[in-house]
Amino acid sequence: MVPIELVLALGAILFCIGLYGVLTRRHLVIVLVCIELMLNSVNINLVAFSSIGPFANITGQVFTLFVITLAAAEAAVGLAILIALYRNRESIDAIKQDLLRW
Amino acid sequence: MIQNAWLIPVFPLIAFIILLFLGNTLKEKSSYVGITAMALSFILSVIVLFERIGGETYSFTVNWITFGDSTITMGYEVTPLNAIMLIVVTLVSLLVHIFSREYMHEDKRINVFYSYLGLFSFSMLGLVLAPNVLQLFIFWELVGLCSFLLVGFWYFKPEAAAAAKKAFLTTRIGDVGLLIGIILLFNATGSFEYAEVFAHVEAGLVNDTMITIIAIAIFLGAVGKSAQFPLHVWLPDAMEGPTPVSALIHAATMVAAGVYLVGVMYPLFVASSTAMTIVAYVGAITAFFAGSIALVNTDIKRILAYSTVSQLGFMILALGTGGYVAGLFHLTTHAFFKALLFLGAGSVIFALHHRQDIRKMGGLWSRMRITSITFMIGALAIAGVPPLAGFWSKEGILAAVWEGGDIFLFILAVITAFMTAFYMFRLFFTAFTGEFRGDHEPHGENKKWMTIPLVVLAVFAIAAGFVNTPFGFWLEDFLLQGLTLGAQAHGELWLAGLSIVIALGGIGLAYFMYGKKGTVPATDTSNVSGVHKLLLNKYYIDELYQAVFVRPTVAIGKFFWEVDKGVVDGIVNFIGRATRSSGRTFAKRHDGQLQTYGLVTIIGGLAVIALAFVVRGYFG
Amino acid sequence: MNINTHIVFFLILAVIAIVCAVLVLALKKISHRVLSMAFCFFAVAGLYFLLRAEFIGIIQIMVYVGALSILFVFGMMMTDHKNVGFGPERKKVHKFLAFIGVGTLLGFMLYGIMGMNLPSNNEQFIGSAEAIGVELYGNYVIALQAAGILLLAALIGAIVLARKEAE
Numbered sequence: 001m002v003p004i005e006l007v008l009a010l011g012a013i014l015f016c017i018g019l020y021g022v023l024t025r026r027h028l029v030i031v032l033v034c035i036e037l038m039l040n041s042v043n044i045n046l047v048a049f050s051s052i053g054p055f056a057n058i059t060g061q062v063f064t065l066f067v068i069t070l071a072a073a074e075a076a077v078g079l080a081i082l083i084a085l086y087r088n089r090e091s092i093d094a095i096k097q098d099l100l101r102w
Numbered sequence: 103m104i105q106n107a108w109l110i111p112v113f114p115l116i117a118f119i120i121l122l123f124l125g126n127t128l129k130e131k132s133s134y135v136g137i138t139a140m141a142l143s144f145i146l147s148v149i150v151l152f153e154r155i156g157g158e159t160y161s162f163t164v165n166w167i168t169f170g171d172s173t174i175t176m177g178y179e180v181t182p183l184n185a186i187m188l189i190v191v192t193l194v195s196l197l198v199h200i201f202s203r204e205y206m207h208e209d210k211r212i213n214v215f216y217s218y219l220g221l222f223s224f225s226m227l228g229l230v231l232a233p234n235v236l237q238l239f240i241f242w243e244l245v246g247l248c249s250f251l252l253v254g255f256w257y258f259k260p261e262a263a264a265a266a267k268k269a270f271l272t273t274r275i276g277d278v279g280l281l282i283g284i285i286l287l288f289n290a291t292g293s294f295e296y297a298e299v300f301a302h303v304e305a306g307l308v309n310d311t312m313i314t315i316i317a318i319a320i321f322l323g324a325v326g327k328s329a330q331f332p333l334h335v336w337l338p339d340a341m342e343g344p345t346p347v348s349a350l351i352h353a354a355t356m357v358a359a360g361v362y363l364v365g366v367m368y369p370l371f372v373a374s375s376t377a378m379t380i381v382a383y384v385g386a387i388t389a390f391f392a393g394s395i396a397l398v399n400t401d402i403k404r405i406l407a408y409s410t411v412s413q414l415g416f417m418i419l420a421l422g423t424g425g426y427v428a429g430l431f432h433l434t435t436h437a438f439f440k441a442l443l444f445l446g447a448g449s450v451i452f453a454l455h456h457r458q459d460i461r462k463m464g465g466l467w468s469r470m471r472i473t474s475i476t477f478m479i480g481a482l483a484i485a486g487v488p489p490l491a492g493f494w495s496k497e498g499i500l501a502a503v504w505e506g507g508d509i510f511l512f513i514l515a516v517i518t519a520f521m522t523a524f525y526m527f528r529l530f531f532t533a534f535t536g537e538f539r540g541d542h543e544p545h546g547e548n549k550k551w552m553t554i555p556l557v558v559l560a561v562f563a564i565a566a567g568f569v570n571t572p573f574g575f576w577l578e579d580f581l582l583q584g585l586t587l588g589a590q591a592h593g594e595l596w597l598a599g600l601s602i603v604i605a606l607g608g609i610g611l612a613y614f615m616y617g618k619k620g621t622v623p624a625t626d627t628s629n630v631s632g633v634h635k636l637l638l639n640k641y642y643i644d645e646l647y648q649a650v651f652v653r654p655t656v657a658i659g660k661f662f663w664e665v666d667k668g669v670v671d672g673i674v675n676f677i678g679r680a681t682r683s684s685g686r687t688f689a690k691r692h693d694g695q696l697q698t699y700g701l702v703t704i705i706g707g708l709a710v711i712a713l714a715f716v717v718r719g720y721f722g
Numbered sequence: 723m724n725i726n727t728h729i730v731f732f733l734i735l736a737v738i739a740i741v742c743a744v745l746v747l748a749l750k751k752i753s754h755r756v757l758s759m760a761f762c763f764f765a766v767a768g769l770y771f772l773l774r775a776e777f778i779g780i781i782q783i784m785v786y787v788g789a790l791s792i793l794f795v796f797g798m799m800m801t802d803h804k805n806v807g808f809g810p811e812r813k814k815v816h817k818f819l820a821f822i823g824v825g826t827l828l829g830f831m832l833y834g835i836m837g838m839n840l841p842s843n844n845e846q847f848i849g850s851a852e853a854i855g856v857e858l859y860g861n862y863v864i865a866l867q868a869a870g871i872l873l874l875a876a877l878i879g880a881i882v883l884a885r886k887e888a889e
Contacts, residue, residue, distance in 0.1 A: 001846055002732045002772070005835050010736045010769075012831040014762075016824045017743040023697050023704070023820040024812055027752060029797050033759050036790065037743055040766055043782075051773040054840050056847030062857050064778050068785050069869045073876030075790055079797040080883035086801040087886070095812070098694030701816065704823045711830055720834055 007048040014041035028085075028092040032078045039071045104153040104160045108178050110146050110188060111227035113139040114195075118220035125213030132213035133203040136220055140199050143227065144192040147185075154185040155580060161233050163295075172292055178231040182580045183365055183430065187230040190437045191355050193562070195223045197555035198350040201445050204551035205346055205452055215255060215344070222248035226355050230362070234294035235284050238363070242280070242327070245356045246273050252351060253343040265339040272336040276326015280363075283319030287370075290316065300369040310374065317370050317377035320363065321384075328360025328414045331388040335644055337411055341403040345448030348403060353410050353444045354437035361417045361433050368426055382422025382506065386514045389415030391641065393521040397528070398637045401458050402447045405529050409484065410440055412518060416499055419515060425502025427570070427578045427590045432499055434577075435491035435566045439483040442559035446477035449552050450533065453544035460529060465538035470547045474534050476556040481530045483563040485523035486605040488598075491567035497601050498570065501592055516604060523608025531617035731772055739765040752798050760791040777851040 014037055021034030043064045050060025086092050117139035121132050128135065154160070163177030180188075199219060206212045225244035232238040254266025288294060290312050291302040302308060308316075324330070329337035340352050351357070364371060364381065371377050392411035399405045413436050420429035451458055453470060467474045483490040486497070496519060503512045547553065570577035578590055639645070691698075742762035749755045763786040770779035858866050 002728050004840060004843075005838070006729075006732065006736075007769075007773070008835045009832055010739065012828060012835065013740055014743055016828040016831075017740070017747065019704070019827070020820055020824045021747045023701050023824070024817050025747065026812065029752065029794060029801065030746065030755060032797075033746055033756065033794060036759070036786070037746070037762065040763065040786070043778075044766060044769065047770055047773055047775045047778055050849060051775055051847050052843055054843050056843055056845070058847075058849050058853045058857050061775050061778050061849045061854055062862055064775075065781065065854070065858070066862075066865065066869055068781060069873060072785055072790065073872055075793055076876050076880040077883065079793060080880035082797055083800055083884045092801050094697055095695065097696065697812070697820075698816070701820050701823060704827065705819070708823060708826055708830075715830070720837060 114223035121217035140196040147188040179233040262342040265342040280323025324360030349444030353440040385418030423506030428498035432495035439563040442480040463533040494567035527612035
């Protein structure tokens with residue numbers, strides 16, 4: 001069996017890559033992709049605990065399902081917003097979306 | 103009907119409210135609303151007076167606020183004193199309402215004028231009906247407000263605006279004294295009710311020093327409102343208001359409120375001989391002082407104003423020497439004949455297109471017969487010629503002062519009485535007899551709206567004195583019901599003779615100086631000297647106040663203004679500028695970039711984690 | 723399969739997932755990036771199979787690799803025209819700070835994971851679809867309904883947002 005620490009480390013690494021992408025990429029589609037990556041890393045953790053954790057049981061997998069549902073909804077709405085944004089402002093560059101500036 | 107006495111002030115209030123909302127549509131018809139309301143009030147007052155004569159004091163109160171053991175009530179009561187005051191106020195107010203219809207009919211804001219009159223009548227009647235000091239104080243302030251509004255009615259005249267301000271601020275000094283007195287009184291007796299307060303005082307539960315302090319503080323309110331020395335300066339200036347207002351507020355009712363206040367609180371004053379002495383001296387000095395200024399003045403309204411101050415001083419003097427009935431009797435009669443004189447002056451001023459200088463009048467006797475005759479009746483009454491009202495009441499005051507035993511006060515009173523007769527007939531002879539000296543012929547006698555009130559008041563000026571004569575002291579018996587003041591002084595025959603001699607002497611002197619030869623007070627006043635100059639300049643009181651109070655206050659104000667501008671504003675501006683520049687600096691960091699915010703959030707979160715890590719390890 | 727085989731497979735999948743995730747950030751063309759994301763998700767799905775959570779793995783492939791990737795491709799196609807202009811890059815300082823910050827976070831997490839000392843569990847739990855179904859429609863039925871409503875709301879919301887205005 002895989003030591004649980006390794007799986008958790010993988011989750012942490014993916015999470016941090018996603019986070020870095022969210023913070024630095026300018027293309028808003030990629031930002032959304034990175035958010036999906038972060039959600040995925042959470043799923044990895046849930047499944048890992050559900051499967052080889054100290055108190056392994058089914059709950060983690062159930063919650064993984066919920067997270068996936070959420071991720072799907074979020075992606076759909078996020079992309080819809082992107083399309084509306086693109087239509088109105090001719091750009092999906094994260095740097096240019098600064099209407100709320102001072 | 104006495105149970106419905108509360109309706110008396112309500113009618114004018116209703117008129118006020120109606121005019122407030124419908125005034126602009128009613129315009130000149132506003133006068134009918136006011137006149138109707140006052141007529142109803144007057145009729146009701148008459149009924150209430152007759153019921154009160156045949157009955158008992160009626161009072162009705164409801165609890166207003168309760169705190170601790172004390173309860174503040176609101177309500178009304180009908181005592182002998184305020185039953186008479188009701189008649190005086192409603193009658194004079196009604197006649198002034200009628201008179202103003204013609205006097206003010208050219209004014210575009212006549213509806214506003216009538217609404218103010220309504221508000222004033224309401225406040226004054228409420229003041230009179232008040233069963234406790236606190237309620238009295240509320241209405242006291244309301245009449246002050248109305249006085250301010252009406253003096254400044256022609257606010258576009260700078261003098262009127264200044265006079266309104268002066269009236270308000272000067273009376274305010276007295277009002278502060280009154281408020282302090284009321285608070286001390288409540289502190290000492292735990293009640294605002296007249297009856298309870300007096301019971302406390304008479305039972306000796308309040309120490310003498312405190313009574314004196316309270317009485318003087320309350321008297322300060324009366325000094326301000328009744329324009330007694332040294333707060334008298336506002337009343338002559340208040341003549342800038344419309345003349346009917348002067349007749350109503352600054353002759354008959356509001357200025358009498360100070361005297362009324364002393365009358366209502368009389369048991370308190372009686373309990374302190376120091377306070378009584380102060381009251382008597384203030385009254386006597388004011389009477390003499392204002393009377394002497396009136397000797398040389400040439401403005402018809404200002405002469406009457408100084409005369410009012412002088413007569414109010416008489417009333418205060420009477421109260422201060424124990425002449426409770428004499429003072430209030432004079433208050434009543436004075437209200438009638440002084441209102442008459444003011445309305446007569448208003449009639450003259452109206453006919454002469456708002457010229458008030460008596461040197462520019464003359465010969466009005468043949469041109470305005472009714473006004474002249476009624477004015478003469480008023481002048482005879484105030485001079486104290488028997489059997490007119492002024493004779494009886496003034497004789498009562500002289501008797502009270504004589505009984506009081508202070509010969510100095512008596513001499514002052516006698517001289518003042520002489521001066522009163524002299525300046526009134528100086529005015530009368532100069533303005534009404536001889537040749538017309540103005541540049542604008544009067545258009546003859548005024549309409550009935552103006553003359554009828556004069557006639558009615560003339561009747562009262564003749565007859566009002568008969569309620570309290572040596573042939574029958576009805577007023578005295580009525581007023582003293584329920585009071586334990588001891589015997590009132592009654593003049594002996596020599597005193598009556600003396601006052602007749604004084605009055606006729608004053609009139610005679612005026613006749614020889616002005617009436618017979620038709621001489622006019624000099625127009626050129628630049629080379630007068632000595633006492634005359636002092637009097638012309640009103641004892642330089644205004645200048646003194648200007649130098650002692652106003653200038654230093656302005657100087658202090660300027661100084662603090664500079665401090666404010668330099669130091670306070672400097673600090674505030676510095677803070678403002680620092681905030682703004684720091685805000686501008688930080689606003690640059692606030693660049694609207696989602697990812698910048700995210701980064702800052704992450705770094706902040708890490709800082710928190712790091713702190714927790716340092717303080718208590720990774721898992722606590 | 724013995725333990726070593728497990729670890730070998732895990733390492734292979736982990737390396738694929740991490741490399742693909744890094745490629746998502748590093749590649750130039752947007753379509754390549756989305757493709758690399760799909761591979762990353764695929765590797766994660768493989769990881770689920772390794773962890774004996776087959777049902778989740780299948781869902782992962784269906785939702786993420788299938789649906790979401792297509793969705794992103796659509797999003798990319800509807801927005802990524804030639805005339806989409808991109809301004810200057812993020813500042814170096816920003817990137818550096820983000821890197822330091824995220825690195826520190828990763829350090830904290832790894833430090834925590836290594837220091838956890840979880841009690842070992844030698845028996846692998848096998849999550850069957852049936853068990854998940856029983857749990858979903860039993861304990862979590864309200865959450866399930868809520869998730870349904872959420873999806874409905876997201877559906878309607880997405881349509882409303884993406885629809886052309888003034889029609």
